[in-house]
Amino acid sequence: MMFGSTQPESADSKWRSQLDKFVKANQPELAALSWALWLEHGNSQGTIGIDLQPTPHFVYCPQEAIEKLNDNVENRLQEILGIIEHHQPEVEVLMIGIGKGEVKLIQFAPEPSPPDCFAQICKDVDGLLDLLEQRMNENLF
Known part of the structure; x- marks a missing residue:
């Protein structure tokens, strides 16, 4: 048995690490966008999302939709x-982050x-x- 080896990343989870790399490389721009959208809409539209399907793009995730999804997955999104x-x-x-039928929380203090x-x-x-x-489409999938 070997210790310290890692399993190859599955195709279904690869989007998570790609999204992490994208966020890390674009923190100032994502922070600027987040603030600009907050100034425009406050939280009236919901939380900003990065939807990877069919091609990466930004969406709003309304609070009601997240609450309904939480109900559908037995409160696993309560946190x-x-x-x-x-x-x-x-x-x-x-x-x-939304991809492959899963969600991923993106949170950082720039x-x-x-x-x-x-x-x-x-x-x-x-x-x-x-x-x-444009950067998402060049760097994600």
Whole structure:
């Protein structure tokens, strides 16, 4: 028996590690987008999501839809609902990754803060969406 070896990553879970790499490489831009959308809509639209199917794009995940999904999966998303409820948009980024019939919570506190990232990047919401969706399509799948 060998210790320290890892199992090859399954095709179904590969999207998670690809999404992690994308988020890490694009933290300032994601923080800027998160803040810009918060300024535009507050939480009235729900939580920002990155839907990987059929091609990577941004969506809103309304609170009611997440609650219904939580009910359908026997409250296994209860922790995610608590994190969403206590989200502090001025200091952290919160998004939901959606792929292969699964969800993944994306949460990080960038340095500088989301408002500062937005001020430094100098792009509007549409410019940030275009930039990030282009990068997603180049780097995810």
